[in-house]
Amino acid sequence: MDIDLSSSMSDISRKMNTDSGRKVRIAKKIFKGLGAFMILLTSFLIVLDNITLNNELANYKKREIDLAAKLINAEHEAISSKVEYGRKVEEMQSIINKMIFHTLNHTNHN
Numbered sequence: 001m002d003i004d005l006s007s008s009m010s011d012i013s014r015k016m017n018t019d020s021g022r023k024v025r026i027a028k029k030i031f032k033g034l035g036a037f038m039i040l041l042t043s044f045l046i047v048l049d050n051i052t053l054n055n056e057l058a059n060y061k062k063r064e065i066d067l068a069a070k071l072i073n074a075e076h077e078a079i080s081s082k083v084e085y086g087r088k089v090e091e092m093q094s095i096i097n098k099m100i101f102h103t104l105n106h107t108n109h110n
Helices: 005-109
Strands: none
Touching: none
8 A cells, every 4th residue: 555645745735735624714704794783783782772762852852842932821920910019009099098088078967
């Protein structure tokens, strides 16, 4: 049996190169897949964050509108109270004037 050591060594070397090349390609594919997954996951999280922020913004806008309406109502109530207070003062002044007039009329007749 005549064994050619150099050809056996080159065969082994070729197989090792082929195996390591295959492993490198597999590793590259795995890393590309992981990278794509990470990009998709990041994009998904950004979209979820934007949805949450939009909901919070909508809630703040509703709250702002509600508070503005309450402020307007309070201003109207204050104006109404002021007008009502003015009417009460006028009524009291009228009653006082009538009492004074009545008192003066009775003292002049006696």
